[in-house]
Amino acid sequence: MLSAPTTMRKVSLYMLDADAQKAAMTLARMAVMHPLETDHGTLPLDEFPAASYQTVYHDLNSRFEKIKVLSHQNFESPVDSAEVVTLEQLQALDSELKSIWLQVSDIEEQLRRQTEKTSVVRQLSHSLQKFSSLDLDLSRLRRDGDFLRIVVGTVPSINFDQLKRALSLTHFMIQSFYTGEGAQHVVIFGSTEQHEDVQELLKSADFRGLNIPEEFSGSPSQLQADMDRQVTQSEQSIDALNQQLSELLSGNKAKLASARELLIRARPYASLASVLKGRGGLVSIQGWVPAHCQQRVRRELEATLEFPFHIEFSEPTVKEFETVPSLLKESWVLKPFQDLVKNFGIPAYKEVDPSSLFALSYILMFGMMFGDIGHGFVILLGSFLLYKRFAAVAIVGVLAGLSSILFGFVYGSIFGYEEVIHAFWMSPMHDPVRVLLVAVVWGASFLLVANALAIRNYLAIAQHQQAFYSGKGLAGMCFYLAAIYAGYQIVNGQAFGWFEAVLLMMPMSVILWFQWSQSSGGLVERVLVVFIEGLEHIISNVSGTLSFLRVAAFSLNHIALAAAVFAIAGMLDVFGHWMTVVLGNIFIIVLEGAIVAIQCLRLEYYEGFSRFFSGKGKAFEPLKIER
Amino acid sequence: MSGFSSAYLHTRLSIFANRLIRLPRLLALIDLDLERILSNVNAITGRHYELDLAYDDRIENQLINHALEDFRVLIRPFSGAERRFFHFAIRWFELVNLKVLIRGKFTATDSSEIQQRLINLGNFADLPNKKLLETDDPYEMLRLLETTDYASIVRQARHVYEEQGNDLFLLDATIDRSFFIDLHRRTCFLKASDAEHLRQVMGGMMDRFNLLWLLRFRFSYGLSPAKSFYLLTSVGNKLNSVELMRLAKLDNFEAVIAALPEAYQSLLANVETISDIEIVMEYYSLAIAADTLRNSTSLVSRVFSYILLREAEVRFLQALIKGKQLGFDSALIKLAVGAVD
Numbered sequence: 001m002l003s004a005p006t007t008m009r010k011v012s013l014y015m016l017d018a019d020a021q022k023a024a025m026t027l028a029r030m031a032v033m034h035p036l037e038t039d040h041g042t043l044p045l046d047e048f049p050a051a052s053y054q055t056v057y058h059d060l061n062s063r064f065e066k067i068k069v070l071s072h073q074n075f076e077s078p079v080d081s082a083e084v085v086t087l088e089q090l091q092a093l094d095s096e097l098k099s100i101w102l103q104v105s106d107i108e109e110q111l112r113r114q115t116e117k118t119s120v121v122r123q124l125s126h127s128l129q130k131f132s133s134l135d136l137d138l139s140r141l142r143r144d145g146d147f148l149r150i151v152v153g154t155v156p157s158i159n160f161d162q163l164k165r166a167l168s169l170t171h172f173m174i175q176s177f178y179t180g181e182g183a184q185h186v187v188i189f190g191s192t193e194q195h196e197d198v199q200e201l202l203k204s205a206d207f208r209g210l211n212i213p214e215e216f217s218g219s220p221s222q223l224q225a226d227m228d229r230q231v232t233q234s235e236q237s238i239d240a241l242n243q244q245l246s247e248l249l250s251g252n253k254a255k256l257a258s259a260r261e262l263l264i265r266a267r268p269y270a271s272l273a274s275v276l277k278g279r280g281g282l283v284s285i286q287g288w289v290p291a292h293c294q295q296r297v298r299r300e301l302e303a304t305l306e307f308p309f310h311i312e313f314s315e316p317t318v319k320e321f322e323t324v325p326s327l328l329k330e331s332w333v334l335k336p337f338q339d340l341v342k343n344f345g346i347p348a349y350k351e352v353d354p355s356s357l358f359a360l361s362y363i364l365m366f367g368m369m370f371g372d373i374g375h376g377f378v379i380l381l382g383s384f385l386l387y388k389r390f391a392a393v394a395i396v397g398v399l400a401g402l403s404s405i406l407f408g409f410v411y412g413s414i415f416g417y418e419e420v421i422h423a424f425w426m427s428p429m430h431d432p433v434r435v436l437l438v439a440v441v442w443g444a445s446f447l448l449v450a451n452a453l454a455i456r457n458y459l460a461i462a463q464h465q466q467a468f469y470s471g472k473g474l475a476g477m478c479f480y481l482a483a484i485y486a487g488y489q490i491v492n493g494q495a496f497g498w499f500e501a502v503l504l505m506m507p508m509s510v511i512l513w514f515q516w517s518q519s520s521g522g523l524v525e526r527v528l529v530v531f532i533e534g535l536e537h538i539i540s541n542v543s544g545t546l547s548f549l550r551v552a553a554f555s556l557n558h559i560a561l562a563a564a565v566f567a568i569a570g571m572l573d574v575f576g577h578w579m580t581v582v583l584g585n586i587f588i589i590v591l592e593g594a595i596v597a598i599q600c601l602r603l604e605y606y607e608g609f610s611r612f613f614s615g616k617g618k619a620f621e622p623l624k625i626e627r
Numbered sequence: 628m629s630g631f632s633s634a635y636l637h638t639r640l641s642i643f644a645n646r647l648i649r650l651p652r653l654l655a656l657i658d659l660d661l662e663r664i665l666s667n668v669n670a671i672t673g674r675h676y677e678l679d680l681a682y683d684d685r686i687e688n689q690l691i692n693h694a695l696e697d698f699r700v701l702i703r704p705f706s707g708a709e710r711r712f713f714h715f716a717i718r719w720f721e722l723v724n725l726k727v728l729i730r731g732k733f734t735a736t737d738s739s740e741i742q743q744r745l746i747n748l749g750n751f752a753d754l755p756n757k758k759l760l761e762t763d764d765p766y767e768m769l770r771l772l773e774t775t776d777y778a779s780i781v782r783q784a785r786h787v788y789e790e791q792g793n794d795l796f797l798l799d800a801t802i803d804r805s806f807f808i809d810l811h812r813r814t815c816f817l818k819a820s821d822a823e824h825l826r827q828v829m830g831g832m833m834d835r836f837n838l839l840w841l842l843r844f845r846f847s848y849g850l851s852p853a854k855s856f857y858l859l860t861s862v863g864n865k866l867n868s869v870e871l872m873r874l875a876k877l878d879n880f881e882a883v884i885a886a887l888p889e890a891y892q893s894l895l896a897n898v899e900t901i902s903d904i905e906i907v908m909e910y911y912s913l914a915i916a917a918d919t920l921r922n923s924t925s926l927v928s929r930v931f932s933y934i935l936l937r938e939a940e941v942r943f944l945q946a947l948i949k950g951k952q953l954g955f956d957s958a959l960i961k962l963a964v965g966a967v968d
Binding site for chain 1 (some may be wrong): 636761763764766768770779784790808850851852854856857858861868872875876
């Protein structure tokens with residue numbers, strides 16, 4: 001039932017540079033090798049032959065992605081081909097895409113300018129509207145007077161105060177007559193003498209002036225028409241640019257499609273740039289492959305490589321365990337539970353994959369905490385309905401629903417009614433003490449299994465001392481069993497005697513001695529560390545066991561909530577009664593169901609995983625063709 | 628902030644402040660070899676900087692990353708406007724990257740070379756550096772930058788570029804000015820007492836930049852008084868907007884120095900070049916920050932002062948180590964790190 005990640009072999013492939021691309025393509029098509037960054041032992045391989053290829057690939061890919069975002073093109077699945085892409089092919093295509101992108105970028109810049117221009121004209125038009133009610137000859141604003149210069153326009157609000165102060169140095173004045181969105185509509189006037197200096201200053205302040213065309217000498221309403229015409233022209237330009245962009249992109253559809261195909265085929269070799277090392281025409285690559293794929297890898301390479309090559313497979317050493325990726329066995333039923341396990345961490349190589357145990361215990365605990373035939377049936381039905389849209393949630397829901405129904409029969413509970421059917425084993429309402437006792441036994445068993453898995457994991461990675469002497473190892477397990485025995489004796493009215501004390505002290509001494517041997521620092525510091533660790537071990541065992549009382553607490557809570565619903569329903573007429581019962585049950589299913597689901601996860605993560613599962617593994621990410 | 632957090636932060640600040648390398652010790656490092664510089668720095672700061680690590684972890688990045696990590700610790704207890712203020716203040720480090728990117732693209736520098744100059748800011752980074760490096764022309768990069776949190780700063784930079792061309796000093800000054808105006812604006816959202824203390828430190832810093840910019844704009848670029856004044860920030864301490872307007876109208880360097888407020892006049896009495904003024908004013912503003920860090924009752928201004936001092940320390944050490952790595956002699960390094968007698 002429990003499994004560890006797939007057994008791996010380290011593969012080292014030595015070949016001629018001329019075959020490297022074919023090898024990358026072959027391995028990518030098989031999707032079985034996780035590349036490994038390594039120093040290649042004593043071989044002086046200090047060149048990276050695929051580096052320049054990767055640079056061109058990267059440039060081409062980035063240009064392709066930029067154009068693709070704008071083109072909204074749907075690409076067909078590329079033809080499955082093992083043909084390699086040469087550096088020259090990539091370079092040629094890159095220069096073509098660069099040329100297309102520069103045209104696109106130029107149009108985008110023009111669009112930006114036109115949009116900004118339209119916005120400025122709109123702002124000025126807004127300014128003009130403020131003059132519309134005045135009988136004002138606008139041509140006076142155009143004419144340069146002998147002594148006085150007047151300009152009207154907008155300036156960004158953020159620049160206004162500083163501009164006002166700066167203008168005071170030039171004997172000019174600025175007056176805001178309207179505050180628009182992020183801009184002040186202003187009139188500026190002053191001596192003609194310093195006009196040039198002021199012009200420079202206004203440019204820096206991003207001042208946009210109202211241009212009065214020569215032909216206008218009339219009222220503001222006449223100028224308004226000219227501005228409307230400018231806005232229309234700008235909008236037409238924007239439409240034309242958009243059209244130009246669209247034509248450019250659609251005219252290059254075929255090129256983009258072929259670029260995509262080339263990129264897909266070039267990616268395997270490009271992605272090996274940092275791990276493919278070589279010298280003088282010889283290259284080498286290392287990686288991890290599942291042990292059962294060794295022969296297939298050898299055969300495929302023999303069939304595709306042109307020149308002789310050398311390949312060797314080796315078992316990972318204990319030192320290498322940290323670098324070995326974890327490939328978990330897949331199962332559609334376990335998939336949602338595996339995702340929840342990955343949420344905590346990926347099992348390290350050799351570490352047990354707790355997904356199946358997690359699935360079983362999670363589903364059982366959910367049923368124990370939410371045992372009700374009716375509610376379980378609703379969850380089951382709801383999960384079936386959700387399957388098409390949320391498959392993962394639905395699988396968990398179906399199993400949780402079934403578990404809830406099963407424990408509903410055990411408790412004799414249906415939609416909160418406790419007297420309708422007879423309890424098969426125990427009713428939380430009538431025998432709460434037994435339910436609490438079962439929860440404690442369940443918790444103790446859960447912790448013992450977690451302890452056993454921790455020992456197994458330590459042994460698998462050759463940490464024998466941890467496996468036997470640590471708090472999470474055999475010594476910890478003995479201490480916990482001794483504590484359970486002592487607790488049992490006390491509960492049954494027996495005295496805590498020498499025998500129990502010796503039983504507890506023996507494993508605890510081993511744990512403390514081991515902790516002492518592992519600690520460093522001064523004497524006082526070591527004593528403190530060992531004392532605190534020992535205390536922490538005792539507390540965590542007690543609190544961990546008591547944590548499982550919540551399994552019973554929630555089954556009691558379930559009944560209490562149902563009782564509350566029936567109490568309210570009992571005070572109402574027939575319609576009100578059934579309405580309350582239905583709404584109350586929905587409330588229990590949604591709210592309590594969600595809380596129970598979270599509490600189960602909490603017990604799994606904190607009382608289970610944290611005791612035996614490091615989650616420090618690396619996911620198996622093979623070199624593959626990305627379509 | 629709770630009394631507990633406040634006490635914690637004051638203690639933390641005192642620990643961090645004790646690890647700052649004081650100016651005389653920094654200057655004394657210049658004459659040592661690289662190994663000894665590093666062992667001295669490690670001994671004083673209690674950190675472990677190493678040479679010859681991979682690109683992402685090279686010494687420049689180690690210095691920045693340790694500083695950012697300490698800032699993170701200091702900022703964590705703050706919330707609301709104070710937290711937002713500090714997050715914005717730390718963007719100063721990313722402005723360095725922003726300038727490198729803009730300068731690099733406008734001078735058609737190779738992307739890999741630009742990348743070498745970028746600082747790795749880890750979680751503090753907001754700029755999409757990878758995408759920005761992949762742009763094919765400066766305008767494409769500006770359009771992309773205008774979609775980031777730096778949009779308003781970039782719009783100002785674009786404006787300067789279109790108006791003045793590829794003038795790096797003006798470009799840098801515009802970016803810095805936009806940043807400082809925004810930073811100053813954010814002090815308005817802080818508690819009045821914090822804002823008051825903070826303005827002392829920020830004011831010293833702004834006086835330094837304003838005086839430098841004013842001298843450059845007026846006498847190196849020959850801009851008019853009005854335009855020169857417009858390009859300043861008007862949020863200084865002793866050099867407020869009235870003072871700056873008065874100075875902007877003066878016609879030569881000596882007249883400006885002579886017309887400075889008394890404190891600056893005596894400070895800069897024997898200084899003859901703009902570069903030296905820059906250095907002296909920086910020391911002066913850092914002295915204000917050091918004093919605030921030591922004596923202020925406002926946590927916000929103490930933390931801000933620490934950020935300023937630490938930033939200067941990082942900059943100094945980066946220049947020193949780079950100089951040593953490139954084999955420059957001590958005199959040249961002294962010039963590069965801004966050491967004056």
